[in-house]
């Protein structure tokens with residue numbers, strides 16, 4: 503009796519895990535759409551507060567453990583301590599999540615390098631992956647709304663993550679840049695003013 507029930511229980515918990523993941527994905531999509539609606543209506547506001555960007559990045563990396571292990575991606579993080587400034591916590595979490603989930607989506611099975619550093623004037627956040635990369639002619643447009651590179655049609659997405667990244671970083675008077683060679687990965691670099 504006991505034995506016959508076990509597979510059903512196991513199957514049940516697998517289904518629950520799957521349902522959990524689907525709910526998480528839907529919540530992510532809804533959040534993205536809400537952010538974009540707010541941006542379009544000029545209603546996305548930032549609430550700057552004193553925060554430690556080094557801790558924030560570390561926490562997001564820990565939270566994204568599951569998608570990263572599902573993508574068989576390994577994060578190599580070099581995080582300088584005490585990179586502090588006055589920024590919007592939720593916004594910067596979104597920036598870090600969007601860039602890291604892109605690395606997991608477009609560079610599965612590879613090592614992803616993440617750096618946090620500070621210069622005299624700026625906090626720097628760099629994500630370097632070794633995935634499919636982005637063709638030169640697509641490198642500007644991927645930051646636009648609903649734009650995706652042709653090479654990523656096999657991966658699901660709305661084409662909003664980088665648009666949101668750029669909007670949030672711009673609201674902080676920071677900058678985003680991208681370097682990529684197709685087939686050799688992509689490097690995204692964010693700079694945020696410290697003061």
Ligand SMILES: Nc1ncnc2c1ncn2[C@@H]1O[C@H](COP(=O)(O)OP(=O)(O)OP(=O)(O)O)[C@@H](O)[C@H]1O
Pocket residue numbers: 534600604605607608609631633634635636644645649650651652653654658659660661662663664665687688
């Ligand atoms: N690390 C990366 N490597 C290769 N291509 C990438 C990478 N990050 C983004 N891209 C390309 O840029 C496009 C836009 O990225 P963006 O994050 O805005 O949207 P998405 O990942 O397609 O969907 P979502 O709205 O769920 O984030 C992607 O569709 C993909 O073509």
Ligand SMILES: [Mg+2]
Pocket residue numbers: 600603604659662663664
């Ligand atoms: Mg994305």
